[in-house]
Structure formats: structure tokens, C-alpha cells
Amino acid sequence: MKFLRNLLASILGSIIGFILLFFIGILIIVSIAVSSSSDKPIEIKENTVLVFKFDKPMVDRSTDNPFSSFDLPMFNEYSSYGLYNIVETLDAASQDPKVDGLYIDSKMEFMAPYATATELRDALLKFKESGKFIYTYIENSTQKAYYVASIADSIIINPEGSIFLSGLTSEKVYYKNVLDKAGVKIQVLKGEGNIYKSAVERYYRSEISKEDRRQTQKYLNDIWSKITQDVTTSRNISTEEFNLCADSMATFSNAKNALKYKLVDNLKYKDQVINDLKKLTNRDKDQELRTVDISKYDNSDKKLKKYHKNKIAVIFAQGAIVDNTSDFNEINPDKIARTIRKARENENIKAVVFRVNSPGGSAYGSEQIWREVELTKKVKPVIISMGDYAASGGYYISCAGTKIIADKNTITGSIGIYTIIPNAKELVQNKIGVTFDFVSTNKNGVPINLTEPLNPFQRRLFQNRINKGYELFVSRVSNGRNIPVNKIKEIARGRVWSGAEAVKIGLVDEIGDLQRAIKVAEETAKVEDFEVVAYPKVKDPFSELLDKGIKGIQINIAKDAIGKTNYKMWKEISRVKDFNGNYAILPYYETIH
Numbered sequence: 001m002k003f004l005r006n007l008l009a010s011i012l013g014s015i016i017g018f019i020l021l022f023f024i025g026i027l028i029i030v031s032i033a034v035s036s037s038s039d040k041p042i043e044i045k046e047n048t049v050l051v052f053k054f055d056k057p058m059v060d061r062s063t064d065n066p067f068s069s070f071d072l073p074m075f076n077e078y079s080s081y082g083l084y085n086i087v088e089t090l091d092a093a094s095q096d097p098k099v100d101g102l103y104i105d106s107k108m109e110f111m112a113p114y115a116t117a118t119e120l121r122d123a124l125l126k127f128k129e130s131g132k133f134i135y136t137y138i139e140n141s142t143q144k145a146y147y148v149a150s151i152a153d154s155i156i157i158n159p160e161g162s163i164f165l166s167g168l169t170s171e172k173v174y175y176k177n178v179l180d181k182a183g184v185k186i187q188v189l190k191g192e193g194n195i196y197k198s199a200v201e202r203y204y205r206s207e208i209s210k211e212d213r214r215q216t217q218k219y220l221n222d223i224w225s226k227i228t229q230d231v232t233t234s235r236n237i238s239t240e241e242f243n244l245c246a247d248s249m250a251t252f253s254n255a256k257n258a259l260k261y262k263l264v265d266n267l268k269y270k271d272q273v274i275n276d277l278k279k280l281t282n283r284d285k286d287q288e289l290r291t292v293d294i295s296k297y298d299n300s301d302k303k304l305k306k307y308h309k310n311k312i313a314v315i316f317a318q319g320a321i322v323d324n325t326s327d328f329n330e331i332n333p334d335k336i337a338r339t340i341r342k343a344r345e346n347e348n349i350k351a352v353v354f355r356v357n358s359p360g361g362s363a364y365g366s367e368q369i370w371r372e373v374e375l376t377k378k379v380k381p382v383i384i385s386m387g388d389y390a391a392s393g394g395y396y397i398s399c400a401g402t403k404i405i406a407d408k409n410t411i412t413g414s415i416g417i418y419t420i421i422p423n424a425k426e427l428v429q430n431k432i433g434v435t436f437d438f439v440s441t442n443k444n445g446v447p448i449n450l451t452e453p454l455n456p457f458q459r460r461l462f463q464n465r466i467n468k469g470y471e472l473f474v475s476r477v478s479n480g481r482n483i484p485v486n487k488i489k490e491i492a493r494g495r496v497w498s499g500a501e502a503v504k505i506g507l508v509d510e511i512g513d514l515q516r517a518i519k520v521a522e523e524t525a526k527v528e529d530f531e532v533v534a535y536p537k538v539k540d541p542f543s544e545l546l547d548k549g550i551k552g553i554q555i556n557i558a559k560d561a562i563g564k565t566n567y568k569m570w571k572e573i574s575r576v577k578d579f580n581g582n583y584a585i586l587p588y589y590e591t592i593h
Helices: 002-037 073-078 083-094 114-129 143-149 176-182 198-204 210-235 239-248 255-260 270-280 333-345 363-377 425-432 456-481 485-491 499-504 514-525 541-562 564-578
Strands: 048-053 099-105 133-141 154-163 185-190 291-293 311-318 349-358 360-362 382-391 403-406 411-413 418-423 496-498 531-535 583-585
Touching: 083 099, 083 114, 083 514, 099 270, 114 133, 114 143, 114 210, 114 382, 133 143, 133 270, 143 154, 143 210, 154 255, 154 270, 176 185, 176 198, 185 198, 185 456, 198 210, 198 418, 210 239, 210 496, 210 499, 311 333, 311 514, 333 349, 333 363, 333 531, 349 514, 360 363, 363 382, 363 456, 382 514, 403 499, 403 514, 411 499, 418 456, 456 485, 496 499
Parallel strands: 048 099, 048 291, 099 133, 133 154, 311 349, 311 531, 349 382, 382 403, 382 411
Antiparallel strands: 185 418, 360 583, 411 496
8 A cells, every 4th residue: 555655646746747847848938939029129100108007016126027918827926017117218218209108097006115106206207397298097096096197297087987095094914813823922022122113013912002003103194295295286286175085085986076176187988088199199080099018118229328337336125134035026135245245346336326125124134235335335335225115124234325315205214123932832732732842961952942931041042132133233323324322222212214204313314216316326426427237137037936946836826826915914924933033124014005
């Protein structure tokens, strides 16, 4: 019987292996075919309209995904807009005489945080200022999508359309009850005075703490103030009218109210919108409207520049800081540290723009990146450009920069540190029935046992490590920002700040986007003729997938099967068992609606 079981297992394993190899082979063939078909750029004709649909997530920088037109779960996570790429495209299109304007289809959610939304909106404003038109059509728009699209010259809504406008709400997820049911208790140790370090609260609380409520309310008010200012300025309406509309949700399933409150210019159906676009591009009604998707607009000939010996390197660091990770959406400290080091050693690179979009993560990994930023700053300017998040470990790796630039809606600060040690005694011993015992040669030789609570000696040991890590973090910020330690401790304590507030308290130098950071790098390094180069070099999705191996395929299929939100929650709960060091991280699965 055992022989038969082994034989069947061997045969089954061979079949699965053969299927995977066959599947990968098919993907290689498809990749080659798609790549070959995309070699020929789309021809841009006179009177072309760029089309921008909010149908993919937006990250700092995207990869070219040859499988974007295929519904393949293992490649779905690579289908995204890159803010850096879109800004470049808008800049090139603004100078292209064949492009008359931009059409925004905002019927879907804008899938990125508000700082990215603000940077994109600023780029759209520059496009508009070039003399090109921007035309927005709304069917069912979310608040964030409307915020971005409200920069348009003309905003049209379907007569049965809707704008979900209700102000900002922060949604936080707590896992205490599910961990209690599983029989797992969470032991948390924080840096001294880290009362605002709420990242760990989701494991031992079932509702928001008063400190977290206080800091969340503050930065939500800051972000909403920016949104209100931008929309009311673009639409020439009062702040009172806008907030009244949001308070009453007057435009929810009510297109006429959207017109009444001047959030839109007219009510029209799609065929009428197409006729409008034809008029704007001098096309007759019986002529075809010339459009090209913004992600397929070939601006290579517009971007061709003379080779320059002098270069400014833009180094992207997006995602949580995770030691030894191979995930495209996370920061590998070794990889980023090596990239910064190479930029420092390259004599042709005159300045570095370090684009940080991270909620933090490993304190050890953050220290390694900090070290390379600190060394590089002594050789050439390192200008920090903060994206949606640059908090906790994200601020740690930023604080040594020559100058720090953030968006008003950037979430930053959170200078604090913690460690988590789960105690699964009830689960392992009482529910499963497994027990442990030890024999040791020394008094404290017994390892940390996840089936027993920390004893007083162990607790002191870990608390001392936490205190040391927090003092180091504070000293890094103090030295980098040239602010006394006692002053840093007053604004630290794990507290989160908006970019606008961070400027006031000295954690950030000025408000601006990535393009502003590049300009500051140019001015600081005193270079005129230069080219911008982006690092790390991105791999195509197929290469990334091969690097991840079979496990990567399984993870991507799981994400597609249960949904990204559910996958994040599952991962957040399951990662408790992997905590093994100090962490400086935001509650980065918080959602702002």
C-alpha cells in the first residue's frame, strides 16, 4: 500500500510539474508574440485625444506589462499606471501638436492614496496650462476620482450619473477578536512615550484609541482642507457650498444636484460627449473621433534627448521595508542600499532624488538604507521626495537627506518603534494539545517560547532593545534635521503628521512633487545639462514571476481568488508568527475613503 501511495504521489507530482512547465512555455510564446506585436508604435495622427481611464491602480513607477490585455491572475498585480510614467507622458503630449487634449473617464475609483492623486492633479494642471483641453465625463464617480478630474475645463455627468461626495473617513481593521478566538495573545513593547504608535493596536484592541483618534482626525482634516481648496478654486464655488454638498451627500444618485452645486457643467449622454470631443478636435459628426489610450501613447520620439554625461538619479523605494523580500511591491533593504551606493560611486551622477513611498517596516533594514543615504549626502546632494507615505521606517530612511520635499497630503512622521511577540499558549497547549519542555545549561538559555508569556527577565531584555532602537531613531532624526533631541521627542512618540503639518514642525523642508524634487536636485548640485535616470532598473513581469518561482504564482492566484482586500487581511493576521525584530511601521492597511 505504501508503495502504491508513493507511486501515485510521484505520478501526480510529475503531472503537475509537466502542466506548470507547459503553462510557462505557453506564456513565453504569448510574451514573445505580444512583444513582437507591440514593437510597432501606435501612429499619432492630427487632432488626437488622449484617453485616461481610472481602471488600474496607480503606483510611483510601473512596469511594462505585455499581458495587460489577458485575464491572467499571476500577472494582474503588474497591471498599473506609474505616476512617474504618466507625468512624463503628459509632459510630452503637452508639446505634441498632434494631441489636442485629454479625455478623462472617471466612472471608476481612482486607485491610489490622496498624495498620488494630488501629484497627478498638478501634472494635469500643467498639461492644461499648455493650451490643451481636458474634458471629464462622469457616470458614477467616487470622491477621489472626482477630485482628480475636477481640474478639467469641462465636466459632464450622465443624467442618471452620481458623484459620491461625503468627506474623508479613515477605516481601520482590528484583529483582536479573531486572535482571541484562535487562542493567541499579543505581547507588545513600544519605545518610551510612543503613545501614538498605533500600528500594533490592531492586534490587541478592537476599537480605536483616543490617541490614534486624535492624530487621525488631525491629518484627515489637513487632507480634506487641501481637497476643498483645490476643488473650490477649480470650480469657482465657496467652501461652505462644497462642505454642505458633502455633508448632505447631495450628489449621490442625483446628477441634477451636481449641476446645482456647480460641481459639473452639464448633463449629457455618451453620444453627446463624443460629439463634443469631435467639435473640440475639429472633426465632423460623420468622422471618427481619433483617440489613443494614455498608457499606449508613444512619446519616445518626444523624449529622445541628447546624451549628457551629467545625470540625476531618481531612486524609487515603494512599499513596506521587508528584509530579504523578493516582492515587487515591497522594499528590499539590501537592494535599495546597493542602488544608493552605486549612485554614490558613479561620478556621472551629480545628485540623487530618493523617492520614498513607504509606511516603514523592519527597523534593521531601515538603518541599512539610512546609512547609505547618510554616506551619499557627504558626496553629493540627496533630495528626498515623499509620496503617499514616508512614515516610521519610511521617515527613518528619509531623515538624512540633504533636503526633504513632501506633498501636502503625504502621511509622514510616526517616529517610533515597537516589537510584537505572540503568545499562543491557549492555541497550542489547550486547543491542540502540544506541550514543550526544555533542558538548558544556563539560567536564561531557554529560547523565547511562543507558548508561554514573557517572563520578567525576557521582558526587560526586549524593552531595553526597544528603548535603544527608539533612541537611535530619534538621534538619526535629530542629526539629519539639525533639531535638538528633546524637541524631536516632543513631536515623535509615534505620531503621524500630514505633509503640511510636517513643514511647520521641521520634519519636512517644503511642499512639492517629484518634479520639484528633481528641480531642487538640479539647483543644489549646480548642474545645467543633465539627464534623469531612474533606478532600480525594473524587470518585466515575466522575469519578476520567474524570480518568485512557483510560490509567486500561488500567491498571485490566491489574491485573485479571494480578492486583494481579503488577502491583505489574511496576510496581516498570519504575519504575526513571523515577527522577529524591531519594527517602525504605520498601520498601513488603514483605508481613507
